[in-house]
Amino acid sequence: MTDALSRLLETRDWLMADGATGTNLFNMGLSSGDAPELWNADEPGKIKQLYSLAVDAGSDIFLTNSFGGNASRLKLHDAQSRVRELNRLAAEIGRDVADAAGRPVIVAGSIGPTGDIFAPMGTLTHELAVEMFHEQAEGLKEGGADVLWAETISAPEEYKAAAEACHLAGMPWCGTMSFDTAGRTMMGLTSTAMVAMVEKLAHPPMAFGANCGVGAADLLRTILGFAATGTERPIIAKGNAGIPKYVDGHIHYDGTPELMGAYAVMARDCGATIIGGCCGTMPDHLRAMRAALENTPRGERPTLEEISAKLGGFSSEDDGLGEGGAKRERRGRRRS
Numbered sequence: 527m528t529d530a531l532s533r534l535l536e537t538r539d540w541l542m543a544d545g546a547t548g549t550n551l552f553n554m555g556l557s558s559g560d561a562p563e564l565w566n567a568d569e570p571g572k573i574k575q576l577y578s579l580a581v582d583a584g585s586d587i588f589l590t591n592s593f594g595g596n597a598s599r600l601k602l603h604d605a606q607s608r609v610r611e612l613n614r615l616a617a618e619i620g621r622d623v624a625d626a627a628g629r630p631v632i633v634a635g636s637i638g639p640t641g642d643i644f645a646p647m648g649t650l651t652h653e654l655a656v657e658m659f660h661e662q663a664e665g666l667k668e669g670g671a672d673v674l675w676a677e678t679i680s681a682p683e684e685y686k687a688a689a690e691a692c693h694l695a696g697m698p699w700c701g702t703m704s705f706d707t708a709g710r711t712m713m714g715l716t717s718t719a720m721v722a723m724v725e726k727l728a729h730p731p732m733a734f735g736a737n738c739g740v741g742a743a744d745l746l747r748t749i750l751g752f753a754a755t756g757t758e759r760p761i762i763a764k765g766n767a768g769i770p771k772y773v774d775g776h777i778h779y780d781g782t783p784e785l786m787g788a789y790a791v792m793a794r795d796c797g798a799t800i801i802g803g804c805c806g807t808m809p810d811h812l813r814a815m816r817a818a819l820e821n822t823p824r825g826e827r828p829t830l831e832e833i834s835a836k837l838g839g840f841s842s843e844d845d846g847l848g849e850g851g852a853k854r855e856r857r858g859r860r861r862s
Contacts, residue, residue, distance in 0.1 A: 529698045530672040531632050531732060534586065535760060540794050540819060543764060543802025544580035544588040545812050547636075549779070551576060551591075561603040563595045566615035573616070577623040581631055583809040584816030587800065588624075588631070589675055590616040592666060593638035596658045609658075610665035617669025624672075634675035634700065635666030637688060644683045652687055659691030667695050676701040676731075677764075678738050680712040682723055693729035700800075702737040702762050705748045709846025716846040717751030724759065735762030738804045741769045742781065742789040743837040746796050747830060747845050753797030763798035765789055767806035769838070779806025786811040787818035788836050795825045796833075 534541060551562050554572045565573055573591050580588040595613045597606040605612070613635070620633040640658055642650035663674055674697045676688040685701055692699035703711050703720055710716050715723070717736070724734045736748045745765035752761050768781025781789075786803060793801045801819065803811055834840060 530630065531587070531698065531700075534630050534632060535732075535799070538586075539799070541586040541632075541800045542584055542790075542812070542816055542819060543634075543762070543800055544585045545583075545803040545807030545809070546767070546805050547576065547589065547591055547593060549806050549808065550579065561594060561600065561605065562591055563593075563600065563612045563616065564603065564605065566591055566612050566619065567608075570615070570619055573619050574623060577620050579809045580812060581623060581627050583812035585802070585812060586631060587634050587802070588620065589634045589636040589677070590620050590666065590669075590671060591636070592616040592662065593636045593677070594641075595665070596637070596640050596662050598640040598642050598658060599638075609661050610668070613662050613665030614669040617666045617671040621670035632672045633670065634673050635663070635669075635671035635697075637662055637666075637674060637676045637691075638678055639680065639684055644681060650684075652683060655684055655687035656690045656694070659688050660694045663691050663695035663697060667697055671697070673697065673732065674699040678702070678704045680704060680715075682713065682715055682719075685723065686727065689727045689729050689731070699729075699731050700733045700762060701731040702735045702764060704738040705736050705744070705846070706739040708842040708844045709744075709747065709751070717748045718755055718847060721752055721755045721757050725757075730759070733760035733762050733800055735764070735798065735800070737762070737764035738766060740841040741766060741838060742785070743833050743839065744841050746789070746792055746828075746833050746837070747840060749793060749796040749798050750827070750830070751845060751847055753827070760799040761797050762800040762802075763793040763796070764802040764804045765793070766804045767808070767811050770805065781806060781811065783810045783814035785837060787814040790815035791818050791822045791825075792828050792833060792836065794819060795828055797827065
């Protein structure tokens with residue numbers, strides 16, 4: 527393969543992704559309830575700063591400000607007619623930042639969930655989901671994204687729709703799901719079920735994994751579940767910076783840079799190839815993660831006990847896999 531992410535993966539045994547989009551934009555003045563994607567047109571300087579913060583902190587990959595850039599979500603802001611424009615701008619700003627970095631940096635076009643529920647419980651159909659994701663994908667492609675990146679998906683049907691949309695756009699893609707309900711996605715998918723689904727797709731992702739969820743410990747338990755299947759597809763880990771807490775009217779994540787550095791190393795040793803942060807992950811966290819990854823030798827695959835000792839306890843005793851699950855993974859070095 528000749529795409530930029532494949533070339534980078536051929537030369538490195540780990541890559542660092544970016545951190546939070548929303549947390550950083552709120553610090554720049556975005557108000558709760560506003561559509562961040564509108565800033566691609568209205569505040570391009572701040573979006574350039576968002577991307578630059580990640581690149582300057584050592585990220586090899588950053589996601590565009592287009593997470594909610596589909597017609598269903600933008601309709602809430604009467605901007606459903608601007609899908610292609612806002613996604614194109616998100617990628618164009620990113621392309622400029624990446625091209626000026628002086629080293630290979632990947633622009634990943636973020637595609638988040640539609641926010642709708644599939645029939646028969648809801649109104650979303652496969653065809654409609656593909657149409658919405660495809661419209662978004664074409665805008666990101668036009669703006670110069672290297673790869674498309676579906677994230678925080680809960681429903682397998684929506685993941686499959688994203689895969690088809692990326693294929694229609696003729697773009698390589700990566701895709702992560704959020705395992706936030708006792709080791710499962712909100713719609714009940716386990717880590718092993720996700721691996722099985724990914725391998726059956728006609729247009730599978732270059733890399734797959736987990737993002738967001740609860741805390742970093744929970745996310746690594748899911749990564750162990752992926753690795754236990756023996757998959758050879760690159761695994762993505764993008765965990766939150768600690769646990770969210772409501773403080774003085776705002777959501778605050780309690781993870782320190784030191785904790786996120788430890789998380790990054792453990793994510794690599796659990797089997798992840800692409801490692802980043804999600805909610806609450808700021809430039810200071812990313813710098814600590816990059817330093818830890820560069821300066822800490824590979825170790826054995828950590829046990830659940832070692833993960834919880836370093837990163838805090840799990841939000842549930844169940845990893846979604848029943849008796850054994852990720853615990854069945856024998857200790858040993860990650861396969862090359």
